[in-house]
Amino acid sequence: MGRLFHHFLGHGAEVRLQLCRPDEIDKAETELWILDVGSVELQQLSPLLERLLTQAPLALVNVSETQAQQLVEKHPWIGGIFSSHATREQLLAGIGVLLKGGTWMPRALMEHLLCQLRRLRESADALSELTQREQQILSLVGKGFSNAQIAEQLYVSPHTVKSHIHNLLGKLGATNRAEAVFRLRAALA
Numbered sequence: 001m002g003r004l005f006h007h008f009l010g011h012g013a014e015v016r017l018q019l020c021r022p023d024e025i026d027k028a029e030t031e032l033w034i035l036d037v038g039s040v041e042l043q044q045l046s047p048l049l050e051r052l053l054t055q056a057p058l059a060l061v062n063v064s065e066t067q068a069q070q071l072v073e074k075h076p077w078i079g080g081i082f083s084s085h086a087t088r089e090q091l092l093a094g095i096g097v098l099l100k101g102g103t104w105m106p107r108a109l110m111e112h113l114l115c116q117l118r119r120l121r122e123s124a125d126a127l128s129e130l131t132q133r134e135q136q137i138l139s140l141v142g143k144g145f146s147n148a149q150i151a152e153q154l155y156v157s158p159h160t161v162k163s164h165i166h167n168l169l170g171k172l173g174a175t176n177r178a179e180a181v182f183r184l185r186a187a188l189a
Contacts, residue, residue, distance in 0.1 A: 026089070030056050037071075038062040047077045055093040057098045068109055073116075080104040084098075087138055125182040126172045137161060142181040 025048075033052050037060050038047060049071070052058050059080030060071065067079045080098045082091055083106065094104035094179075130138065133154075140150045147165070151158040165177065174180040 008061065012046070017130075025051055032056050032095065032162065033058045034061055034080075035059070036061050036069060046074065046179060049078070053077055059094065059098055059104065061091075062132065065106070068106070069112060072105070072113065081106055081109060120186055123187040127187050129171050130168055134164050134171070137164045138168055138180060138184055141165070142159075142178050142184060 033056055035048070035052070035058065037045065037061075047059070052153075053075075057079045058077060059082060060068065060078060061082045062084045063071070063081055065083070072078050072081065082092050082094060082102065082104075086094075097104045127135070136154065137150055140153065145153070147158045147161045150161045154161070165180075169175070169177075169180055171182050172183050174183055
């Protein structure tokens with residue numbers, strides 16, 4: 001892989017490559033980690049990415065769009081993503097950006113991540129619009145309480161609980177109790 005990668009980059013590229021095995025990572029000194037996802041078994045990938053957290057910037061090569069999305073969501077310190085069809089120019093430009101502390105991601109992945117961030121922001125904003133009673137009820141819904149149990153705990157009627165749940169679902173833009181709890185947890189994370 002290393003020789004092919006070096007050949008792909010070309011002799012004119014001012015990039016020095018050093019291959020290392022996963023057991024050599026802690027001893028290696030590097031300015032940028034480039035991990036070939038295709039060369040690592042799936043069950044070994046997450047532990048390896050965890051070990052690279054405190055190391056130099058990290059980029060993944062030969063990664064599918066679906067894999068990239070899952071890996072970046074789980075390991076947000078991944079700074080670069082290069083698909084198997086990335087051109088030499090894209091790879092060199094991306095390496096340059098990463099070495100300067102930037103991020104290099106495919107447009108579709110960046111759009112997906114921005115949409116997620118916006119949804120989280122909207123959920124956090126919507127949570128601030130909930131009344132104290134609605135927040136209490138949502139918390140109890142998150143603990144699995146039924147309307148009757150919530151009513152008993154808060155000394156109100158089940159109809160009042162149902163009304164509060166209807167109102168908080170509208171404020172959160174959620175279609176059901178589970179979605180409302182998910183938005184609550186996402187906003188608090």
